[in-house]
Amino acid sequence: MTVNGKSVSGDVEGRTLLAEFLREGLKMTGTHIGCDTSQCGACVVHMNGEAVKSCSVLALDAEGAEVMTIEGMANPDGSLSVIQQAFQDHHGLQCGFCTPGMVMSAAALLKDNPKPTEREIREYLEGNICRCTGYHNIVKAIMAASGQDVGAIAAE
Numbered sequence: 001m002t003v004n005g006k007s008v009s010g011d012v013e014g015r016t017l018l019a020e021f022l023r024e025g026l027k028m029t030g031t032h033i034g035c036d037t038s039q040c041g042a043c044v045v046h047m048n049g050e051a052v053k054s055c056s057v058l059a060l061d062a063e064g065a066e067v068m069t070i071e072g073m074a075n076p077d078g079s080l081s082v083i084q085q086a087f088q089d090h091h092g093l094q095c096g097f098c099t100p101g102m103v104m105s106a107a108a109l110l111k112d113n114p115k116p117t118e119r120e121i122r123e124y125l126e127g128n129i130c131r132c133t134g135y136h137n138i139v140k141a142i143m144a145a146s147g148q149d150v151g152a153i154a155a156e
């Protein structure tokens with residue numbers, strides 16, 4: 001498969017999950033595993049341009065796919081992407097455990113819907129859990145990353 005534009009390969013068992021292959025096979029630990037029930041979204045990556053929970057995809061099923069992980073989100077010069085910068089600017093993270101998945105989900109959302117409403121952002125993030133409950137600033141960060149005013153976001 002291709003991960004962040006680089007061709008990679010490895011031997012895996014039939015049961016190996018994409019999340020495990022990324023973390024243990026490729027030592028790319030930016031993709032987190034926060035549950036074993038496919039609920040938390042910490043493991044979200046893009047596969048062939050779509051956001052997927054990499055704990056729910058067998059590595060074998062990603063054979064030949066184009067995978068993008070959080071390690072591939074920064075700009076080529078190493079600076080933060082617009083979304084990452086917005087998370088930093090708007091305090092969209094606390095412990096940071098959910099952040100890779102949140103950023104990957106946000107990127108997928110903004111690709112399909114460049115100016116989402118607050119409600120659309122909240123609905124899209126239904127599959128991403130922040131155990132620090134930092135949702136308000138995460139929503140703010142995504143609004144800001146889409147170039148929208150964040151002043152009107154209701155405090156929750």
Ligand code: FES
Nearest residue numbers: 034038040041055
């Ligand atoms: S680790 Fe994939 S959804 Fe929780």
Ligand code: FES
Nearest residue numbers: 094098130131132
């Ligand atoms: S910032 Fe801690 S889990 Fe979201």
